[in-house]
Amino acid sequence: MSKTELWHGVYPALLTPFTAAGDIDYEMFKKNFLAQAEAGVSGVIIAGSLGEVSTLSTQEKYDLLVFAKQHMPQHLPVVLNIAEQTTTDAVNAAKEAERLGADALMLLPPMRYRASDREVVTYFKTVAAATNLSIMIYNNPVDYAIHVTVDMFKQLAESPNIQAVKESTRDLTNITRMINAFGERFKILGGVDTIALESQLVGAHGSVAGLVDAFPRETVAIYRLAQAGQLEEALAIYRWFMPLLELDIHPRLVQYIKLAATAEGLSNPYVRAPRLQLEGEELIRTQKIINDAIASRPVLPDYLNLPVGRTIEQAS
Secondary structure, three states, X not given: OOOOOOOOEEEEEOOOOEOOOOOEOHHHHHHHHHHHHHHOOOOEEEOXXXXXXXXXXXXXXXXXXXXXXHHOOOOOOEEEEEOOOOHHHHHHHHHHHHHHOOXXXXXXXXXXXXXXXXXXXXXXXXXXXXXXXXXXXXEOHHHHOOOOOHHHHHHHOOOOOEEEEEEOOOOOHHHHHHHHHHOOOOEEEEOOHHHHHXXXXXXXXXXXXXXXHOOHHHHHHXXXXXXXXXXXXXXXXXXXXXXXXXXXXXXXXXXXXXXXXXXXXXXXXXXXXXXXXXXXXXXXXXXXXXXXXXXXXXXXXXXXXXOOOOOHHHHO
């Protein structure tokens, strides 16, 4: 099978399962990403925020990458997230990721330091110059306090391997601004689960998703149905999904999504400190959301055999 085209479709931000002792649970990690592949995702992202990157050592990130490359179906790209505090560390990570066989990179702004626009652009362009890999910029001013503006992307367009953006501004109009400014120069992947379908309908090429870790088939079905112009069918699944998707927009999204994936046999609930497992009323409430959704989950159509790549306008 030929290599999947980058930056189209559903990209899970993979969880990093741990054992009770705090070690990486590689067998559960494999079980999850193979379920994603079977469900029809277009690639996977390793060591993102949902993958608890802040608690992973540098070597663990590389070990996860090598393991995924060994066991993932070869046509699916494996993307490594880079979230570093210094430009030097980010450059070194990009070089090592390329050496180890990563297919692409997701790149966050500098961590901990609220850099100026000029500093952010210089940081991104310096990392891009250090690698031949395709790069997706993560634009999330809500959580990281840095907004990569259209004017900044005009400068980033000078780097040919900066090719995509994870659009997490939570402002749907920003997708249209990007398209108006750049056409197809940058691929756009919606980065917020609760507006994933809306993002696709106004022009996003797909999604970087969270609840897909627990419900891969439903996530991909919504994307494929929307692409095929079957909007009513996509909306029915999306409306069922929404109470679960809202678990993605909370500071404890890692614990919530791990709990959901555990219910589906695709993770376990263990997290690394300073995160703690859920307890008390929060655990009961979250588990009820998950249980209610599983009890009422929709029957999915044969979504993998729908035509892909048709716009809503073409299909209507």
